Amino acid sequence: MPLASLRPRVVVIGCGFGGLEAVRALHDAPVDIVLLDRTNHHLFQPLLYQVATAGLSAPAIAAPVRHLFRRQGNVTTLLGEATRIDPAARQVHLKDGAALPYDHLVVAAGATHSYFGHDEWAAHAPGLKTLDDAFEIRRRVLLAFEAAEKEDDPARRAGWLTFVVIGGGPTGVEMAGTMAEIARHTLPGEFRRIDPAAAKVLLVEGSPRVLQAMPEDLSARAAALLEKLGVEVRTGARVTGIDARGLEVQPAQGEPYRIESRCIVWAAGVAASPLGHQLAEGTGATVDRAGRLVVEPDLSLPGHPEISVIGDLAAARSHVPGREPAPVPGVSPAAKQMGRCAAANLLQRLASRPTRPFRYRDYGNLATIGRNAGVVDLTTPLGHLHFSGYPAWLFWLFAHVYFLIGFRNRVVVLFDWATAYWSHNRYARVVTAIEPATVDR
Ligand SMILES: Cc1cc2nc3c(=O)[nH]c(=O)nc-3n(C[C@H](O)[C@H](O)[C@H](O)COP(=O)(O)OP(=O)(O)OC[C@H]3O[C@@H](n4cnc5c(N)ncnc54)[C@H](O)[C@@H]3O)c2cc1C
CATH class of the missing domain: 3.50.50.60 (FAD/NAD(P)-binding domain)
Known part of the structure; x- marks a missing residue:
């Protein structure tokens, strides 16, 4: 013993x-x-939206904890x-x-x-935090197009082809931009009865601007880049209700209104x-x-x-x-x-020595918008450096690949992105458990 x-x-x-x-x-x-x-894995959450939008497969952004610490003798890993x-x-x-x-x-x-006291919304608007969440969102997005292809009634079909992302932080912006890319560039040509490019993607944000943590000029630039991709950005719009067929919105001014949507993603509260x-x-x-x-x-x-x-x-x-x-x-x-x-x-x-206070070193914020645009707010010793568009996207891409855990993951992600970039395809589109997203919820 x-x-x-x-x-x-x-x-x-x-x-x-x-x-x-x-x-x-x-x-x-x-x-x-x-x-x-x-869970049995360390998850690189900043790229989770890529799994939710079928751009990357799960092992590209997650590494088994047990494997990561196999050489560190003083660690026992427990699930x-x-x-x-x-x-x-x-x-x-x-x-x-x-x-x-x-x-x-x-x-x-x-x-x-956090659903701000409305936990019942979770069933209709999943959030993005774990791999299971990402699989569920991917399933809902892809199966909404499948359901639309089978639907004869124009109003109901429009509901399936309306995608709503709630919350204009980096995750919401990245999700909405990529959903628009899927609709405009990945799926066209694959369906016979619907035009995926006609799908509506809406980004609904309660505050006056998206990317609140960034300077105002970059928020405005991000909103413009999203609109260019075909995303309808609705700021100052507070969500007051969500059900299986859509959501209720209270704008900053004017009457409340309803959006019919069968695919809603929650990126608003933590x-x-x-x-x-x-x-x-x-x-x-x-x-x-x-x-x-x-x-x-x-x-x-x-x-x-x-x-x-x-x-x-x-x-x-x-x-x-x-x-x-x-x-x-x-x-x-x-x-x-x-x-x-x-x-x-x-x-x-x-060692019975005094402890030290925590000091945070802020290197800035970045977000990507679609497949070749982004916004970057870098904190440098000389002050803030802002840039946007293609250079910001390249910076974002290499920063994220650099910080991914494990050499294999970096290679897989770079390869998957390179192929997706040139072909517009998104390969991680296999979904199982077809019901209940395609039945009439
Ligand atoms: C979709 C998304 C996108 C993001 N994008 C960015 C970004 O671009 N840039 C950025 O800087 N930050 C980003 N963030 C925020 C960043 O991921 C978090 O700030 C960071 O993960 C916090 O690290 P943490 O160690 O506190 O928690 P986490 O990384 O969330 O880790 C918590 C761990 O605890 C485990 N756990 C939880 N509860 C229990 C329990 N009861 N028992 C055992 N294990 C438990 C979980 O399984 C998990 O492995 C993003 C977050 C999300 C969700």
């Missing part, structure tokens, strides 16, 4: 951007790490879902009834969709993992409106230096000497930087 290790036990919940980076940073540390995730954390007993409880003891805990469980509320109850920590845990400058929970919370689940602030602490956005570079900071602080604690 193996002797129990005397080294500190570190449990990391979640192998997204934050968890992955924290575990990597503990590569040579004298600790025993258990890396727990409810399981954390349902409860008991800070008093220092244990993580799993859905299957098991319990994992820890000396140090890093919680990196990320975020989920809420932190439910583990946040559970952990707050157990530790007395506070959560913000999005359910994120308010953390100390060093990313630990108040009164619990043994628990660090990172990534989308943390309401963290960036601490730059001489400046007011600033909120950290929910983006992948922030999650990765927090993962490295939490790991470094864990090592500081093990």
Whole structure:
């Protein structure tokens, strides 16, 4: 029987951007790490919309966690879902009834969709967060065209050929642009009774502009590029209801109206993992409106230096000497930087040295619009650098390929994009489970 290790036990919940980076940073540390995730893969979420729109297949943007850490001897990978954390007993409880003891805990469980109190909308407007979500959206998009091909009634056919994306952030913009590409360039010539190019793609955003996190000129440029692709951009339009056949919209001015649509995608709201509320109850920590845990400058929970919370689940602030602490956005570079900071602080604690406050280095924002346009807002030491169009798309493409995990994934993605670029085709179009999208919901 193996002797129990005397080294500190570190449990990391979640192998997204934050968890992955924290575990990597503990590569040579004298600790025993258990890396727990409810899926068996690390997912590169920024390219998830490509799976949802049949441009890439799942293995191109996801890598098995077990394989990623095969050479890191201090890591044990476990597949399981954390349902409860008991800070008093220092244990993580799993859905299957098991319990994992820890000396140090890093919680990196990320975020989920928020339907602003209307969870019933989820059935009609799936959000995009996991591979399963992407498969479901891909299924709905492709099967809507199939249903339209079979439909004789013009009004009902129009419903199948109206695609609505709710939320004008980067995911919504990227989804809408690519849906328009599919309708205009991929599918024409493949159907006999309908003209896929006649499909309507609408982007509905409640605030006055798309890409709120970007400067106004880039928002305007993005909206213009979307319109050029054939996307109808409706800003200042608040969604008040969603059902199986469409949505209700309240514009900033004027009467509410209805859009008949059988394929709606939700890209509007994000809420932190439910583990946040559970952990707050157990530790007395506070959560913000999005359910994120308010953390100390060093990313630990108040009164619990043994628990660090990172990534989308943390309401963290960036601490730059001489400046007011600033909120950290929910983006992948922030999650990765927090993962490295939490790991470094864990090592500081093990050595009985003081921890350091988290400092976020913002490199800017980017989004792609269709197959050869984008917008980029880079933060440089000399200030912000804006550009758009084809150079921005190329920059976006190489940045995303560079940050993909694993050499194989980079090669696969570059190859798939190159072929899709020249042929306009989208190969990952196999869908199973044909019902119920084509039946009359
Ligand atoms: C569609 C989409 C597009 C995006 N595009 C961009 C972009 O272009 N640029 C950018 O910077 N950011 C982008 N983001 C945001 C970015 O992906 C997140 O900020 C980042 O993933 C946060 O990292 P994280 O480690 O906190 O969480 P995640 O990366 O979400 O990882 C959380 C992990 O925890 C696991 N998990 C969750 N709950 C449990 C549990 N109870 N038990 C066990 N495991 C659990 C999950 O399976 C997952 O592996 C995008 C996000 C989405 C959804």
